[in-house]
Amino acid sequence: MIYLDYAATAPLSDVARTAWLEATQVRGNASAIHSAGRASRSILEDAREKIAGLLGVDSAEVIFTSGGTEADNLAIAGPATKGRVLYSAIEHPAVREAAEIAAKAGSRAGAIPVTPDGVVDLGALREMLDESVGVVSVMAANNETGIIQSLEEIKEVVTERAPNARLHTDAVQAIGSVTIPGGFAISISGHKLGAPVGIGALIASRDYPLVPLEGGGGQERKVRSGTINVAGAVALAAALEDASEHRAERAEFQTSFSNQIVEASGALDGYVSGGDVPRLPHMTHVIFPGTDPEALLLGLDMAGIACSTGSACSAGVYRPSAVLEAMGVEEDTYTALRFSTGEYTTQSDIDALVAALPGAVSMARKAARA
Template identity: 45%
Template sequence: MSLAYLDHAATSPVRPEVAEAYAKDLVDFSGLGTNPASTHSSGRRAAGALFEARERVAALLGASAHEVIFTSGGSEADALAVSGFAFDAAQRGQGCALLVSAVEHPAVLDSAQRTQNFGSTTHLLAVDAQGRVDLEAFAQTLQQVSVDDALLVSVMLANNETGVIEPLNEIAQLLASQAARRAEVIEQRAANGGRAKRVGSAAVAALSPQNRPWLHTDATAAVGKMRVDMGQLQVDALSLSGHKLGAPVGVGALVANRSMPLKSPYGGGGQERGLRSGTQDVAGARALALAMELAEGEREAKTAQWHLWQQQLLDCARAAGGTVSANSAPTISSTAHAWFSGVDSEAVLMALDMAQVAASAGSACHAGVAGASHVLEAMGVDDDGASCGLRFSFGWSTTQAQIDAAQAALGGAIEVARRAWATKNRSKLNYL
């Protein structure tokens, strides 16, 4: 029996078309001394191919090629956006406020926490029971931030565990109000100093990059699963990863407005706008662009099929006693997520694995680390339920036969895991 691989949110197999093109590019752009920074013809050819990859990535996101910064993946892109913003403010001696949702990927949460070493202040944004940012609480938090501080808000587009889509447009609108508030204060100060006071949109437009609020989104779970257009989303920066789409592991991108104040704490040759020094991976960048194009080309047809599979597996989870994590919020259709009480998470995954079904308990970046999901905890799920989330996720290679295998195996796997949980907790009670 072949493996029913339903863990595409962790990583997707490399697409055959991408593997073929990548293998050729490894020879053409890595095996012949083709450094994009070199001025000879070989280097210029590599530089041209790299820029073409930027153009292709940007075109799919409603961005400009000059905004694309290639990275090793989504985690590095997240860290570069958050840490780079805070480090820039610290270098200028400006206070910095980072507002990040409580359900972000660890790449954002940990980076925000570590920027306290730069003097930044981190505010965790509360979410509702569906995992979406509480807009009223967000508005109140914005009012607490000094208008003199650099301000970055980082809220993911779609959650990597539950698939819930965040209200980015509403968040952007609240940030626009914050920009107007900042402009009003700054213009009033200027008027008090004798300069003519600008009002309205003119005042907002006059805000310096250091004074205007910025919005970053981690779109790693969303790209290829829904329409992602930076202009429509009203975001200034966006992170993504190639291996979630069928590109090789080791390539991703941060797409950031060129006016956004970012500074890398690392030196080097100044590649990628001075934010990621080192010889660029031309073959990887081209593989990313191709995988994104293939994903976008099939997205509408795939999402319709994924939605049917999502509902089938969620119905199956409910029948097994699970609670659907997002029963009323919009989600990407490629993720089916539920949580269970009185179930041992390791046991259910092992039982599914024995049935040749690959699923996940949550973020792959924390795989192998036992404990409750911080996403479910932020949603108000108790420790028992938050310790057993179950995620099935689909991708380009998912088939109906794989979904059928998961449906056939899930009920039995949950029963095995319930017995394991009961035995474990009975042992604890006897010990006490």
């Protein structure tokens, strides 16, 4: 199987696996006060310090979670008690639904429009801001299209119009590829970086308003109760360090892969969503007009290629992407495919995809006309 779905979950990396295995040899609950507990606490805090150093924050700002979804929910729930929640129209469901939950509890929430290029409409954002806003959440890069947001510009607008509002970014797809400016609470997830599933973090300043999502022992600044996943935290730190150290070289070959995918898709009348805007190097999002989504995915799967649509599939029914709808894509029949590469992707993988695309697209167009 040729795996081109790193954006869904990356294979466990050698670096993260080694770090995880070494950490599992340390006995003890990190909350215990005996020597075994202190040993576990020591490697946990080393991991926290490493992540903090890589992101340029204080270690006390690193709160370990089960992943990006929990981090997003924590980031929205606290500030929502202080005022309105604004989030971009292309946010991950973890942010959108957290805002909707807050709205049901009495906080007002609103979606910030995006342009056809898939970037936040700064004019619309400016009009939505006032002193009643408690938090503005805009993802660093979209999880479907890979389009990168200008967080610095967003920060300037929010600071000018709503100086008391908190800023949050879901950086699950972007971390390791994009530098996040200061002043943002940041959600990250280990399994997008090659760490195991089940570990993530929220990076939030000491004065960022947080409320626990559930009761318990009060671990992680008393907002994330439960026995801490020490080995997962160590693996997350190792994976983030590895991504940071190899960022430039990986971006170079991933950009080359992306360019080849775009060229091959263009020969089949496929086009990149959003036009010519900055994107993550490891993600390529292509729209193929006049194709049946299930047939196209099946055709590629038959060729041994794993990718994704990046949109919801439920009960065997393909549903148009909410992200593309927010961008104004109105094609009646199309398939949007997300190809995402990573550390272990090779040129031969891309060659195989390029070879398989014409047959799969042809089959999908015949299915759409049937």
